[in-house]
Amino acid sequence: xxxxxxxxxxxxxxxxxxxxxxxxxxxxxxxxxxxxxxxxxxxxxxxxxxxxxxxxxxxxxxxxxxxxxxxxxxxxxxxxxxxxxxxxxxxxxxxxxxxxxxxxxxxxxxxxxxxxxxxxxxxxxxxxxxxxxxxxxxxxxxxxxxxxxxxxxxxxxxxxxxxxxxxxxxxxxxxxxxxxxxxxxxx
Amino acid sequence: xxxxxxxxxxxxxxxxxxxxxxxxxxxxxxxxxxxxxxxxxxxxxxxxxxxxxxxxxxxxxxxxxxxxxxxxxxxxxxxxxxxxxxxxxxxxxxxxxxxxxxxxxxxxxxxxxxxxxxxxxxxxxxxxxxxxxxxxxxxxxxxxxxxxxxxxxxxxxxxxxxxxxxxxxxxxxxxxxxxxxxxxxxxxxxxxxxxxxxxxxxxxxxxxxxxxxxxxxxxxxxxxxxxxxxxxxxxxxxxxxxxxxxxxxxxxxxxxxxxxxxxxxxxxxxxxxxxxxxxxxxxxxxxxxxxxxxxxxxxxxxxxxxxxxxxxxxxxxxxxxxxxxxxxxxxxxxxxxxxxxxxxxxxxxxxxxxxxxxxxxxxxxxxxxxxxxxxxxxxxxxxxxxxxxxxxxxxxxxxxxxxxxxxxxxxxxxxxxxxxxxxxxxxxxxxxxxxxxxxxxxxxxxxxxxxxxxxxxxxxxxxxxxxxxxxxxxxxxxxxxxxxxxxxxxxxxxxxxxxxxxxxxxxxxxxxxxxxxxxxxxxxxxxxxxxxxxxxxxxxxxxxxxxxxxxxxxxxxxxxxxxxxxxxxxxxxxxxxxxxxxxxxxxxxxxxxxxxxxxxxxxxxxxxxxxxxxxxxxxxxxxxxxxxxxxxxxxxxxxxxxxxxx
Ligand SMILES: [Cu+2]
Numbered sequence: 078x079x080x081x082x083x084x085x086x087x088x089x090x091x092x093x094x095x096x097x098x099x100x101x102x103x104x105x106x107x108x109x110x111x112x113x114x115x116x117x118x119x120x121x122x123x124x125x126x127x128x129x130x131x132x133x134x135x136x137x138x139x140x141x142x143x144x145x146x147x148x149x150x151x152x153x154x155x156x157x158x159x160x161x162x163x164x165x166x167x168x169x170x171x172x173x174x175x176x177x178x179x180x181x182x183x184x185x186x187x188x189x190x191x192x193x194x195x196x197x198x199x200x201x202x203x204x205x206x207x208x209x210x211x212x213x214x215x216x217x218x219x220x221x222x223x224x225x226x227x228x229x230x231x232x233x234x235x236x237x238x239x240x241x242x243x244x245x246x247x248x249x250x251x252x253x254x255x256x257x258x259x260x261x262x263x264x
Numbered sequence: 265x266x267x268x269x270x271x272x273x274x275x276x277x278x279x280x281x282x283x284x285x286x287x288x289x290x291x292x293x294x295x296x297x298x299x300x301x302x303x304x305x306x307x308x309x310x311x312x313x314x315x316x317x318x319x320x321x322x323x324x325x326x327x328x329x330x331x332x333x334x335x336x337x338x339x340x341x342x343x344x345x346x347x348x349x350x351x352x353x354x355x356x357x358x359x360x361x362x363x364x365x366x367x368x369x370x371x372x373x374x375x376x377x378x379x380x381x382x383x384x385x386x387x388x389x390x391x392x393x394x395x396x397x398x399x400x401x402x403x404x405x406x407x408x409x410x411x412x413x414x415x416x417x418x419x420x421x422x423x424x425x426x427x428x429x430x431x432x433x434x435x436x437x438x439x440x441x442x443x444x445x446x447x448x449x450x451x452x453x454x455x456x457x458x459x460x461x462x463x464x465x466x467x468x469x470x471x472x473x474x475x476x477x478x479x480x481x482x483x484x485x486x487x488x489x490x491x492x493x494x495x496x497x498x499x500x501x502x503x504x505x506x507x508x509x510x511x512x513x514x515x516x517x518x519x520x521x522x523x524x525x526x527x528x529x530x531x532x533x534x535x536x537x538x539x540x541x542x543x544x545x546x547x548x549x550x551x552x553x554x555x556x557x558x559x560x561x562x563x564x565x566x567x568x569x570x571x572x573x574x575x576x577x578x579x580x581x582x583x584x585x586x587x588x589x590x591x592x593x594x595x596x597x598x599x600x601x602x603x604x605x606x607x608x609x610x611x612x613x614x615x616x617x618x619x620x621x622x623x624x625x626x627x628x629x630x631x632x633x634x635x636x637x638x639x640x641x642x643x644x645x646x647x648x649x650x651x652x653x654x655x656x657x658x659x660x661x662x663x664x665x666x667x668x669x670x671x672x673x674x675x676x677x678x679x680x681x682x683x684x685x686x687x688x689x690x691x692x693x694x695x696x697x698x699x700x701x702x703x704x705x706x707x708x709x710x711x712x713x714x715x716x717x718x719x720x721x722x723x724x725x726x727x728x729x730x731x732x733x734x735x736x737x738x739x740x741x742x743x744x745x746x747x748x749x750x751x752x753x754x755x756x757x758x759x760x761x762x763x764x765x766x767x768x769x770x771x772x773x774x775x776x777x778x779x780x781x782x783x784x785x786x787x788x789x790x791x792x793x794x795x796x797x798x799x800x801x802x803x804x805x806x807x808x809x810x811x812x813x814x815x816x817x818x819x820x821x822x823x824x825x826x827x828x829x830x831x832x833x834x835x836x837x838x839x840x841x842x843x844x845x846x847x848x849x850x851x852x853x854x855x856x857x858x859x860x861x862x863x864x865x866x867x868x869x870x871x872x873x874x875x876x877x878x879x880x881x882x883x884x885x886x887x888x889x890x891x892x893x894x895x896x897x898x899x900x901x902x903x904x905x906x907x908x909x910x
Contacts, residue, residue, distance in 0.1 A: 080466055080467065080468050086386065086462055089457075089461060090385075090386070090454055090458050093457050093488060094454065096488065096489065097450065097454075097491075100490075100493060101492035104493050104495075104496035104497075108511070111519070111522060115517050192503075192509060195510075195516075196510065196511075196516070196517050199510060199511060200511070203500070
């Protein structure tokens with residue numbers, strides 16, 4: 078008779094939170110899609126998007142999922158040094174993505190597309206801004222874990238903490254793949 | 265042939281083996297400060313319940329003021345502006361500050377007891393949920409000292425809520441408060457989900473779970489999946505108002521209907537968030553007072569889950585008049601008719617539970633029976649609205665006001681008060697007076713039907729909701745006067761309850777562990793329960809585990825090797841008699857050795873909640889306050905992560 082899932086409470090909480098966050102991004106993406114092509118004035122997506130540039134930053138974020146997996150493998154193997162290397166690498170890849178987004182936003186503003194310029198600007202910046210915020214929270218979390226490992230407060234039995242952070246990180250990645258496809262690639 | 269369970273005190277055997285001896289409350293759980301730092305689910309439940317009841321009185325006074333204004337034609341009891349504020353605050357208060365937190369109060373107090381757990385999965389998250397709710401509510405009320413209370417209705421339709429039509433801060437207060445309250449609700453809901461999924465005692469499979477817990481489970485899923493939609497709707501509104509985007513501003517290409525879609529994608533699941541807890545209460549109360557297990561338990565469970573699923577696919581029935589087109593209208597009309605079926609299944613099961621039972625009429629059971637009848641009326645007028653042409657006629661009239669008060673007052677409030685009368689002795693150790701309880705019940709029942717029954721006529725006769733007054737020649741004066749008289753009857757009933765509750769705390773009859781011959785685990789422990797709930801983790805072997813336990817000795821006496829409980833000639837439960845149960849000595853030993861783990865009290869949930877609310881409040885009171893809020897937030901979260909959890 079199963080009266081518990083056997084999953085740690087915190088891990089289960091993260092899964093449930095991610096389910097809820099799906100609805101959050103679903104609503105934001107839905108808003109963007111509903112307003113696609115309904116801007117009354119420019120600049121329009123085709124005038125500002127640089128697909129190759131954003132593809133590179135999407136690839137960077139995708140790679141960070143790989144390094145996150147390697148970080149988890151390291152702590153499970155009890156290798157603290159390797160754990161820190163991969164956590165830092167993941168955080169750096171996340172920061173490169175954020176840097177890329179910052180540069181992109183700047184470029185758009187320079188091209189005359191602000192948050193309240195038109196519906197495209199509003200829905201684009203709110204959607205990608207909230208995704209970027211998620212990435213930023215993830216980066217802070219990874220840095221916190223790195224510090225915890227450095228000061229000996231993250232031993233192999235606490236691999237769960239890295240696993241939970243990993244769940245969040247992969248989710249944020251997947252959301253970006255959806256955003257990239259629907260916002261940038263869809264003609 | 266009808267076999268009913270024995271009456272308590274007549275054939276029911278003495279207390280359960282797992283009952284704990286009285287032990288002293290640990291120092292960390294005594295005194296005023298301990299209420300600020302408490303992480304005990306029972307105390308958080310009491311805090312939630314008391315706060316929600318105070319808001320119930322405030323929301324009730326707002327309703328009385330509305331009824332005073334409408335009691336006669338061309339009345340000027342309040343100004344049109346104040347009238348707008350009254351109906352906005354009445355709706356917002358009753359939904360977000362009364363029915364939801366009152367439900368959460370019962371979830372908090374009862375669910376861990378029903379599943380045989382010592383606490384919830386995340387005690388501090390639970391405390392955070394309460395404080396966020398309290399501070400968020402205070403923030404909302406503080407708007408009256410700035411520009412005034414919100415005045416755009418509880419559903420805050422754009423474009424009325426945009427800067428162009430609501431230029432002052434009222435709507436900012438409203439939007440930011442709902443955002444903060446959403447965090448509180450979601451924190452609580454995540455907690456109940458993990459608790460119910462992971463912390464049921466041995467033997468309590470999902471299909472043995474008491475129905476109140478089942479309804480908590482489904483409601484929590486609805487909260488975590490529906491609230492993000494309103495979160496986004498409110499974010500877009502706040503951006504429109506504070507930054508100047510044009511999501512809801514039609515002249516710049518925005519679409520006010522987007523608000524309605526996002527709001528009702530949240531809003532319809534929300535009506536089930538409001539009513540399912542009451543359905544859970546009824547499903548517990550009726551079997552106990554009919555002395556008969558719930559009829560068709562699996563059907564009720566599947567109906568509850570079904571309502572949860574279909575509830576996400578009916579939202580546009582609130583938007584039939586917006587011109588969505590025949591295909592969308594037909595789809596949402598059909599899905600709305602469909603969702604009436606699982607609800608009807610439940611009504612049928614409750615009636616069948618009463619059928620052939622040996623019914624005890626107590627205030628608790630009368631409120632539950634009243635729910636079944638009154639909710640059916642509200643449910644039927646709801647099905648009427650699924651028919652698009654009928655809805656086009658009723659939309660925005662008093663018929664709709666009548667409909668949702670039959671569902672929310674005749675349904676949710678009657679159900680929650682049934683639960684209050686039912687579990688009050690468990691929470692306080694004393695019974696509420698039954699004579700006063702009857703006065704309360706009948707004043708409410710008659711007053712309620714007087715007030716809202718006549719609104720059906722008024723609505724079909726064309727009286728529009730949210731209007732400040734009407735002319736004498738429209739002929740609505742008499743009906744409105746009747747409705748106002750009913751409202752005052754309900755107010756008197758509320759005062760009777762208030763007196764009963766205060767009186768009971770000191771002079772109420774001592775309840776004992778199990779005053780109603782309860783079926784579920786919460787009745788196996790003392791009233792009020794000790795901080796650790798269960799000295800020994802219970803094991804259950806059937807639905808209605810306590811009924812089974814109480815009837816075991818009879819089977820032993822009859823030298824039957826199995827204890828059978830049969831109702832209406834059908835075995836409902838069988839248990840092995842030889843199974844070992846914890847003895848008194850073992851329980852005492854555990855308590856004496858301090859074997860029972862209790863979570864440490866903590867200030868950090870409150871600090872985090874304060875930080876969150878101040879950070880939001882700064883958007884109207886000035887950014888420095890947000891900065892202070894963020895500092896509190898960081899201190900709170902940091903302390904939360906680093907403090908030892910005991
Ligand atoms: Cu609805």
